[in-house]
Amino acid sequence: ALPARAASFDVVVDATGSPTGLDLARSLCRPLGAVVLKSTCAAGADFNTAPFVVDELRVVGSRCGPFPPALELMAAGLDLTPLISATYPLEEAMAAVEKARTKGTLKVQIRVCSDEAAPELDTSS
Secondary structure, three states: OOOOOOOOEEEEEEOOOOHHHHHHHHHHEEEEEEEEEOOOOOOOOOOOOHHHHHOOOEEEEOOOOOHHHHHHHHHOOOOOHHHEEEEEEHHHHHHHHHHHOOOOOOEEEEEOOOOOOOOOOOOOO
């Protein structure tokens, strides 16, 4: 059975690393949309590409490096805040995407929940 919001989203991010998660992401993505893979999915030789072709979906890979060394550097006090050009609340995600497209922007952060302890960055530029 298809999910209640089948074919509803322009972009769907799959970070599950499982064939089931990838299939769910595909089913949630509207035709001509994009599925972003934020993890490696070993779907196997019997992976059915037909739904991706029929719906003309774009598949975008997103690779990241090893986490343990990065987390160790952060724990040791490495300040990464200079790399964040702007921070937006989830409600302003479209503005965040537009900011990310501007020349000179390094990283744009989208806050999913309120965090009083986190420093506020100027998002006006």
